[in-house]
Amino acid sequence: MDVVVIFGPPAVGKMTVGMALAESTGYRLMHNHMTLELVHNFFEFDDPEFWPLVREIREKLFSAIKDSNLPGLIYTFVWALDRDRDRESIENYCSAIGVSINDVKFVELTADQDTRLLRNKTELRLAEKKSKNDLEKSEANLLDFDQKHQMNTENDFIFSNHLKIDNTNLSPQQTAQRIVRHFGISK
Known part of the structure; x- marks a missing residue:
């Protein structure tokens, strides 16, 4: 299965770009708030149950997706690059999906x-x-995230299959098309 992870700081447009990419590729989109909002119906972000439950739901969903016939999955994620646990979360999600992080x-x-x-x-x-x-x-x-965390790379991303796009002046559709062209994704 083809997996695209869209990451960046809050409100950069991950979900809307993911929607445009899903429309142009036929891949399914799981934006990070799908699980956050579900759990937030019961717990606050700072409750001790919140984040473990979010991670567990995501991993179970990804595990179920692994055995599906979906052509591809798009996942959006606010990745504080200075936090090891964010990198570990991505690695765990990829493992649950059954794909190598290098792919x-x-x-x-x-x-x-x-x-x-x-x-x-x-x-x-x-x-x-x-x-x-x-x-x-x-x-x-x-x-707060901008002040406390590294939200974008400085040409130091740890994985090689990487495309960085400044989408300040791009529509979600234009950004999605750049992704499709760069990675050679077909519908």
């Missing part, structure tokens, strides 16, 4: 902070990610 197509999105602050308020984002509807809290989280 994953990694797409890194980057956009300036002003653009991301505007995207943080879009109708689609707020509809798909209910936990982002508290805009003051969501914006503070975005700024």
Whole structure:
């Protein structure tokens, strides 16, 4: 199975690019908030049950996908590159899917902070990610992540199958087409 991981800082456009890529490839999209929002219905982000439950649900879902006949999977992820546990999560998810991490197509999105602050308020984002509807809290989280973590690479990504795109001035469809061309993905 073909696996594309789209990562980058909050509100960079991972989900919308993933949607456009799914439409152009026939791959299925699992954006990270699909599980976050499910668990958030019962627990807060800082509750001790929250993150272990999110990881367990994702791993079980990926394990079930491994045995499916899906042509490909797109997964979006906010990856704090300075945290080992984020890298370990990606490695565990790939293992659950049954693919080598070296075969994953990694797409890194980057956009300036002003653009991301505007995207943080879009109708689609707020509809798909209910936990982002508290805009003051969501914006503070975005700024906090930018300040505390390395959210984009500096030409030092640890895996070779990698494409970095500044999508500040690109539509999701334009970004998806760059991904398709770069990796030679066909529908």
